[in-house]
Amino acid sequence: MKTERHTTYDFVSRLNHWIVAAAIIGMLAFGTYIEDFVPSGPGQGALLQIHKAIGVLVLAYGLWRIGWRLARGFPDAVAPMPAWQDLIARVTHWVLIACIILMPVSGMMTSLFGGHDIDMFGLFVIPGFSKNALLSDLAGDMHDTIANVLIVFIILHVAGALKHHVLDRDATLVRMISGRLSR
Helix, strand or coil: CCCCCCCCCCHHHHHHHHHHHHHHHHHHHHHHHHHHHCCCCHHHHHHHHHHHHHHHHHHHHHHHHHHHHHHHCCCCCCCCCCHHHHHHHHHHHHHHHHHHHHHHHHHHHHHHHCCCCEECCCCCEECCCCCCHHHHHHHHHHHHHHHHHHHHHHHHHHHHHHHHHHHHCCCHHHHHHCCCCCC
16 A cells, blocks of 8 residues: 655644644753752652652653654654754654653552552543562653653754754744644
8 A cells, every 4th residue: 555745744743743842842841850959758748659650641741743754654854954964863863752651661560560550530440560670660661761862862853853943944833833834
């Protein structure tokens, strides 16, 4: 079956992109706030429960977003670019896609293997496993590493979009904002 190539993003793809972007950046900021600025104790525990529940929702929506993107395909570039830039763009997109899954999964595994439940806002509980400190610590280390990878690749992604908009003056960024191919 031959698929038709396209250069624009449909409304659902654009909405998915911005919702997941806001959720991931918000969760990175929220997690950093909890870890670096909230003292250990019940207050931190309550915030961690909220962080974990939102993380499960981010995973669910992220899976929807990835499924939609894979079903729709990836649009062609709006302007020619050197092969090295195309490679960086593709690697950046795939790293971000992988992190949309790996970040919340590693956080969930940290909690669940730590023997902690994930309370989904009082609606239901994802029960923790028997405590396994090795797996919990490994998942926690992965969660921290993925956070740092995400920050680097988000910056790279934003820098690339701004480079296309400001220096190249093409419609790469505009098509993700409005769906149009003109500035």
